[in-house]
Amino acid sequence: MGINVPDTKKPLVKQVMAYPLDENATINGKNEPTLLRLIPLKTGGFKTEKLNAYGTIGIGVNTSDRQNGGNNQNGVYQIKTSFNGTPNFEICFxxxxxxxxxxxxQMIDYEFxxxxxxxxSKLFIPPGSPLSLYGNSINDGxxxxxxxxxxSSYHIEIKDYQNNxxxxxxxxxxxQPPTELLAPDNDGLEYVSHSTTFNSKMGEI
Structure with a gap:
């Protein structure tokens, strides 16, 4: 006969990462994954520092679950997200x-x-992923x-097997878009007049 271990603890939230998902996307001005500082709330949840972003991005979270009286860390049951009030991603483990x-x-940031x-765990679906863990999503999360x-407002909801x-x-x-999108680099282009060709990089005629 199994032993029911009490579990009233909420899942642990350790890290939140933001990812630029194309070459023109930026996270706080840079085209690189960025950890976001977590701020505990009096309500028991968290918010992150404000995120400045452009383009197509994704979010990831490092989370686990613990039962009462135990130090072992277990996996969570489910993660759902919403974007501006509309559900946009779900994964059930x-x-x-x-x-x-x-x-x-594929579902984790393996390089990290x-x-x-x-x-x-990535809260978006990698291209071509065959995993059946994913539920309904909009734009693959x-x-x-x-x-x-x-x-914009992005919400993450993490549940364990006891619904904590x-x-x-x-x-x-x-x-704003990256500056290279606003002002294309003309360095090295050739301008042709009726009688001369000027190379802007070399500064020569």
Whole structure:
């Protein structure tokens, strides 16, 4: 007969990462993954520092679960997200086919895991992923931020098997496009007149 271990603890929230998902996307002005500082709330949830972003981005979270009186860290049951009030991603870790095992590394930031030994689950679906863990999603959970100056709100809800829930709010300011998109680099272009060719890089006629 199994022993029921009390579990009233909410899932642990350790890290939140923001990812630029194309070459023109930026996170706080840079085209590189960025950890966001977590701020505990009096309500028991979290918010992150404000995020300035442009383009197509994704979010990831490092989370685990603990039962009362135990130090072992277990996996959570479910993660759902919403973007501006609309559900846009869901993943449920209850069951998956054995044949899917080799694809499980797709759902985490594997490069970060190899370097830091910290497991961040991507809250967006990698291209071509066959995993059945994913539920309903909009745009594969990716966020499209192309209206500079507007504000967006992204919510993460994490549940364990006893329905204990942790919530995270990420407030996003839609940033300006990168400067190279606003002003293309004309360095090295040739300008042709009726009688001469001027090379702007060499400064010669």
């Amino acid at each position: 209850d069951t998956y086919a054995f044949s899917e095992t080799r694809y499980l590394n 895991f190899k370097e830091k030994k910290s497991r961040i 990716k966020l499209s931020l192309y209206e500079p100056g507007s504000n 829930t942790s919530k995270i709010v990420v407030d996003i300011i839609n940033d």
